[in-house]
Amino acid sequence: MTGRLAGKVAVVTGGASGIGAGTVRRLIADGASVVIADVQGDAAAKLAAESGARCRSIATDVSSEPDVAAAVDLAVAGFGRLDVMFANAGIFGAYGPIEKARMADVDLTWAVDLRGVFLAMKHAARVMIPRGSGVIIATTSPAAVVGGIGNHAYSAAKAGILGLMRSVAAELREHGIRVNAVMPGAVVSAMTADLVLGEASAISRVTEALAKGAPRNRPGLPDDIAAAVSFLVSDDAAFITGHTMVVDGGLTTIGGDSPFAKGKYATPGAFLEAGRRRT
Ligand SMILES: NC(=O)c1ccc[n+]([C@@H]2O[C@H](COP(=O)([O-])OP(=O)(O)OC[C@H]3O[C@@H](n4cnc5c(N)ncnc54)[C@H](O)[C@@H]3O)[C@@H](O)[C@H]2O)c1
Structure with a gap:
């Protein structure tokens, strides 16, 4: 097998759809073997079957520690070791104004979006530390750094991922393990189709919707994120x-x-003039 990830073994959580599925395809094309760990077990199995002998799947709820442990163990048992953990599974989750938040929805959002990433890091570290190598990537969001993009629980979880990522990176560097995050923005997926159109399967329509108003009418695609992940997990990084x-x-x-x-503020020199007038 050739390719810059030849011989490497990865687990991709949330790998049955969207960014995760695009990354599964890219890692396989780059020569890696991949375990797809997704709560949508049937969709994960279908993508694994399409992807050939270097791909397996396991029904996994990332908020469940035994499930995450089993996904990591499948990679080790099936392909010999774990080089890459892509902790990508996520849900948009709790929605609505802060004063009306339903705490069960908030807890579920954090269970999947933050606890799920924590567990993926924990169990990846368990098998990577003895080998003295590995790369962990977590999927955060612009909602971590810009208010008003996501709901409150989602924004908090995605910001939490950044703190978690840096903390774990600091600990694992002496073990030769790198820990990074990708921050995708407005990428075509079931999640964005659901958010924008209220219909998770409306992929071609959300592709058009996200293209409108985007630079060069070009939406973000799962392949864009997959390319970044492929680089970050490669030896080039x-x-x-x-x-x-x-x-x-x-x-x-x-x-x-x-x-x-916009408007008058886009006029060259406008700020200089305003400064002179002290307005
Ligand atoms: N699409 C975007 O514009 C965008 C932007 C920023 C961040 N993200 C993040 O990217 C990641 C992937 O999202 P996507 O856009 O590809 O959406 P998606 O809905 O297409 O994919 C998410 C996948 O995660 C799986 N999943 C959900 N809950 C799970 C659980 N409890 N256990 C295991 N798997 C679970 C789903 O089954 C699905 O396959 C998410 O973390 C999301 O927050 C997406």
Whole structure:
């Protein structure tokens, strides 16, 4: 097998759909073997069957410690070891204003989006430390750093991932294990189709919807995130740890509906004039 990830073994949580599925395909194409760990067991099994002998699947709820442990153990038993953990599974989760938040929804959001990533890191470390190598990547979101993009519980979980990632990166560096995050923005997936159109399967329509207003009418695609993950887990990124790679087509550079980017404020020199007038 050739390819920059030839011989490496990965677990991809949330690998049955969207960004995870795109990354499964990319890692396989780059030469890795992959275990898809997803709560949608049937969809995970279907993608594994399509992907050939270097791909297996296991029905996994990432908020369950025995499930996550079993996914890691399947990688070791099936392919000999674990080099890569992509802790990617996530849900948008609790929705609505803070004063009306349903705490059961909030707890579920944190269980999947934060506890699930914590467990993936814990069990990846369990088998990576004895080998003295490995790479862990977690999927965060622009909602971690920009208010108003996600719901409160989701934003908190995705910000929590950044703190967790840096803390674990600091601990595991002496074991030769790198820990990083990817921050995708507005990527075509079941999650965004559900959010934008209220229909998780409306992938072609959400592709059009996300293209509108995006630079060059080009939406973010799972392949964009997969390419970043492929780089971060490769030996080309051997000195990169504790890093958050933003892959959002510039979404977080705009910061929403800024008055400074529009109208009279877009006129060159406008700020100089305002400064002189002290307004
Ligand atoms: N699409 C975007 O624009 C975007 C932006 C920022 C961050 N993200 C993050 O990217 C990740 C992937 O999302 P996506 O957009 O590909 O959505 P998606 O819904 O297409 O994929 C999410 C996958 O996670 C799985 N999953 C959900 N709960 C699970 C659980 N408890 N255990 C195991 N698997 C579970 C789902 O079955 C699904 O296969 C998520 O963490 C999401 O928060 C997405």
